[in-house]
Amino acid sequence: QSSSIYITLTIIGFFFTGVPGSMVVTWTTFNKTESKVEYSFLGGRHFEMTANGDATLFVDSGEEQRHMYIHRVTLTGLKPAAAYVYHCGSDKGWSDAFFFAALNDSTNFSPRFALYGDLGNENPQSLARLQKETQLGMYDAILHIGDFAYDMHEDNARIGDEFMRQIESIAAYVPYMTCPGNHEATYNFSNYRNRFTMPGQTESLWYSWNLGSAHIISFSTEVYFYLEFGLELLFKQYEWLKKDLEEANRPENRAVRPWIITMGHRPMYCSDDDQDDCTMFDSYVLHITTHKNVEFVSFTGVDLELWAHEHTYERLWPVYGYKVYNGSKEQPYVNPKAPVHIVTGSAGCREKTDMFNPNPKDWSAFRSTDYGYTRMQVVNTTHIYLEQVSDDQYGKVIDSIWVVKESHGFSAWF
Numbered sequence: 385q386s387s388s389i390y391i392t393l394t395i396i397g398f399f400f401t402g403v404p405g406s407m408v409v410t411w412t413t414f415n416k417t418e419s420k421v422e423y424s425f426l427g428g429r430h431f432e433m434t435a436n437g438d439a440t441l442f443v444d445s446g447e448e449q450r451h452m453y454i455h456r457v458t459l460t461g462l463k464p465a466a467a468y469v470y471h472c473g474s475d476k477g478w479s480d481a482f483f484f485a486a487l488n489d490s491t492n493f494s495p496r497f498a499l500y501g502d503l504g505n506e507n508p509q510s511l512a513r514l515q516k517e518t519q520l521g522m523y524d525a526i527l528h529i530g531d532f533a534y535d536m537h538e539d540n541a542r543i544g545d546e547f548m549r550q551i552e553s554i555a556a557y558v559p560y561m562t563c564p565g566n567h568e569a570t571y572n573f574s575n576y577r578n579r580f581t582m583p584g585q586t587e588s589l590w591y592s593w594n595l596g597s598a599h600i601i602s603f604s605t606e607v608y609f610y611l612e613f614g615l616e617l618l619f620k621q622y623e624w625l626k627k628d629l630e631e632a633n634r635p636e637n638r639a640v641r642p643w644i645i646t647m648g649h650r651p652m653y654c655s656d657d658d659q660d661d662c663t664m665f666d667s668y669v670l671h672i673t674t675h676k677n678v679e680f681v682s683f684t685g686v687d688l689e690l691w692a693h694e695h696t697y698e699r700l701w702p703v704y705g706y707k708v709y710n711g712s713k714e715q716p717y718v719n720p721k722a723p724v725h726i727v728t729g730s731a732g733c734r735e736k737t738d739m740f741n742p743n744p745k746d747w748s749a750f751r752s753t754d755y756g757y758t759r760m761q762v763v764n765t766t767h768i769y770l771e772q773v774s775d776d777q778y779g780k781v782i783d784s785i786w787v788v789k790e791s792h793g794f795s796a797w798f
Contacts, residue, residue: 423470462486501692504534504733516708530565530649651691692729
């Protein structure tokens with residue numbers, strides 16, 4: 385018999401694969417079965433189309449060496465913005481029916497995101513609000529910026545199973561895009577590598593994708609902290625990132641998708657008082673970049689950098705090298721002269737929220753210790769809107785900004 389199916393609906397390399405209109409459905413069973421998705425246009429005859437895939441055996445490294453099968457099925461030829469209903473499984477058992485809208489592949493599309501990190505199996509305070517808003521159709525994609533479940537490997541990976549069931553009511557409806565965090569490190573990130581399906585061939589550790597007028601890059605900050613797993617990933621990611629940014633900055637590509645947005649778990653800057661890396665002037669994530677790391681990103685005209693790890697929300701003024709480069713005193717985010725950083729790691733987990741240093745640096749613009757998450761809309765080629773939702777205050781928007789750029793790229797900073 386099939387047992388305990390849960391589903392993660394994720395995007396598959398929309399544009400850089402050359403196959404528009406594709407989605408990957410990922411789910412898990414505890415015995416070997418076929419991998420099948422039946423789907424149809426919402427409102428039509430149910431499940432009149434079928435796609436087949438395959439399953440990969442994942443053996444957790446805990447004491448019980450639990451076996452599970454990770455199923456992946458790619459849906460192709462989806463019509464942009466069309467609504468579909470689907471279920472997955474096999475003749476041994478089927479999931480519930482879910483629905484999704486295929487992503488619009490137009491560069492004029494204005495995608496809406498929810499973004500957050502550090503969402504746990506225990507105390508997932510923002511989860512209910514995110515579940516409801518997702519099913520109301522408020523988001524086109526989710527960005528989960530590291531740290532899942534706390535922790536997926538615990539109790540012989542049963543915490544990972546339960547967490548995936550918890551987010552199913554989000555991840556089965558919209559693309560659930562991820563990057564690894566420090567809480568995924570056990571057994572060399574094996575639960576993360578196996579449970580999620582991101583674009584590219586890097587086991588979801590780093591990748592990029594396009595949506596609307598944005599090129600979105602996800603990378604691993606963890607390759608700089610878990611050197612016991614080898615230096616190879618550090619150098620591989622750097623070479624990949626360098627090549628990806630060079631391609632994104634080609635004039636013909638930047639003209640079509642001028643926004644470059646990055647997401648990585650551990651921030652370059654923060655003003656928390658927990659002595660994490662970002663609280664220190666010689667922050668590892670910030671300073672190793674001078675040679676072969678992420679600050680290289682800033683030299684390539686990246687517009688917006690999204691982080692988590694700190695269990696707080698912090699919006700920075702446009703900053704580079706610890707110095708503020710506002711567009712102007714009156715309109716700091718209009719034609720800023722450096723990247724805009726957002727730290728959003730307060731979705732809710734067993735470690736609670738963090739505290740702030742009472743004396744923030746000049747680059748810190750707004751801070752909150754409320755549980756919550758961030759919304760973002762890439763409105764067009766010149767405007768991005770961001771707002772912070774407080775779950776403690778029943779969904780109140782406690783902070784918002786417009787980032788406006790009339791020109792993009794490193795040269796726009798001068």
